[in-house]
Amino acid sequence: MSKWASLLAAAALAVSASAFAQSPKPQNYGIGTQATPEQIAGWDIDVRPDGVGLPPGKGSVKDGEKVYLERCAACHGEFGESAGRWPQLAQGKGTLATHDPVKTVGSYFPYAASFFDYIRRAMPFGDAQSLSNNEIYAVTAFILNLNDIVDDNFVLSKETWSKVKMPNEGGFFDDDRKVAEKAFWNSKPCMKDCRPPVKITGHASVIDVTPDDKSIRKGGVE
């Protein structure tokens, strides 16, 4: 418990206005049951960029193509181009700085873990956690190949994980609003004649995509 005391002391300093700053000494209520390693193993499915959490197994681009065509292509398109309104998985390179950015595995995702983990927990849509570990590795390898990130003979596994480098890994930076948007902190905002008279420059009614809502009442002034 000494660990706790020091950690909480540090936390109390860092967060002076904690909503739950009560007694510095944590109380153990003896409620809850110790989780067994077997119980944890069944649910512990998260995967980190550094590969921590990767399950045993492996999968090739070639095997992945078969899984993909059977389980994924109906929504995501045979080449990751997307069917209907489902997420596009491939292409999109060079679009992020345009007004039509296409965010795909190849153009946007910073780490292979970000979609390996997602496939493992949530895909195929409506049949989550139905893929075997080998199938997850294989379909991940195939999607990487669709994006020209690995070659046709690549086999993805724990051992080859670190070879995968995503093109947009350097495309992200930590929240800098407090610096970049410092001008928005202004304790005396303008109250009078703050700008020249304004004109309407755009109308939602012209775009006309609001769902038809029969409950909307018309103006009452006749």
Added chain:
Amino acid sequence: MNHSDDPPRPSRRRLLAGAAGLAAAGVVGRARANDANLPPNVASWSKTLGDGVGVRPYGKPSPFEKDVVRRDVQWLTASRESSVSFTPLHDLDGIITPNGLCFERHHGGITEIDPHDYRLMLHGLVDKPLIFTLEDLKRLPRVNRIYFLECAANSGMEWRGAQLNGCQYTHGMIHCVMYTGVPLKLLLEQAGLKTNAKWLHVEGGDSSGMNRSLPLHKALDDCMIAYRQNGEMLRPEQGYPVRLVVPGWEGNIWIKWLRRIKVGDEPWYTREETSKYTDLLENGKARKFTFEMDAKSVITSPSPQVPVKGKGFLVISGLAWSGRGKVTRVDVSLDGGRNWRTAKIDGPVLDKSCVRFYAETEWNGQELLLQSRAMDDTGYVQPTKDDLRKIRGVNSIYHNNGIQTWAVKPNGEVENVEVG
């Protein structure tokens, strides 16, 4: 003999007649009053018995309020299971959102969990990994807190210009309720944190296995493991039986149907916090871990779904909130942001909660360009849409807290517009 103290038992025929009468008169949604119910006539409801207790064991709103419902925009998403519905902000007042009207955002549909089968696993960099049942969580000390919950994509359809007519659609991915539950800090204390603990992986039990990385300092500050909302148990749409509450931070991290908390030393960079909830700027670079929801406000009445009903005295009403603290002030403009006056805040002013504001005026058919501007106790002032776009561009999708403009027309109709 007149036993006036004995209520006559309504006959079945009478009940049917009453129901038929309601339908025949078309009262639900009827536009005009029925003269037979107006003075000097005695209204029909003054002469007949109503339902007894127990007829409505779990109450519902009056049938005359049937239009006060969540709505969705079907073209927004590929499926209804991974989609969103919007809170009818224009039909509400005060700061508390009724449970049945809190906007929904699911990624794999509304998950229904038998509370007997519910388990919360807490493991990773802890001294003792634990599993809690729902009853375990309810036995622990609990707290009550009122917080707003806003989806980071709220107003995301408006980055490039005015698009949807109605604050339900432009701002309705927010609700504000009272949560009851266990401080997350207290729960972590039960397992005992290792000294290298820095981040939590929080995960939902739905078929999307929704997962986010939560910094430990936030978890120890004000996060909650909530099982009640406005007194009753959480609704399935809000994560029954247990959700995570992360005050002031984007809704995506408030994991619903919470099944697992894993303590680690680094973030996980899940799909949600890389490909989704990152803010793409004009230069193609994206901000990550933009957790706080900036101060924001919207006028809920008048608004496109609530036109002005008559000349003369007019109460302008709206909601304001800040993920960084308390809302200290809200200003209202009638001329598109040229001149401002401070509105009256009425009701509770709480940390990371909504506040309700009012501004009174006279309206005589002149065109108005209504705006509201929130300030919080960190000194942050809600920016104009244009000021926001100058820094963030228009590709951002998330965290659009720009000032909204409603144009009030001479006939009282209200439209979502852009001004410049």
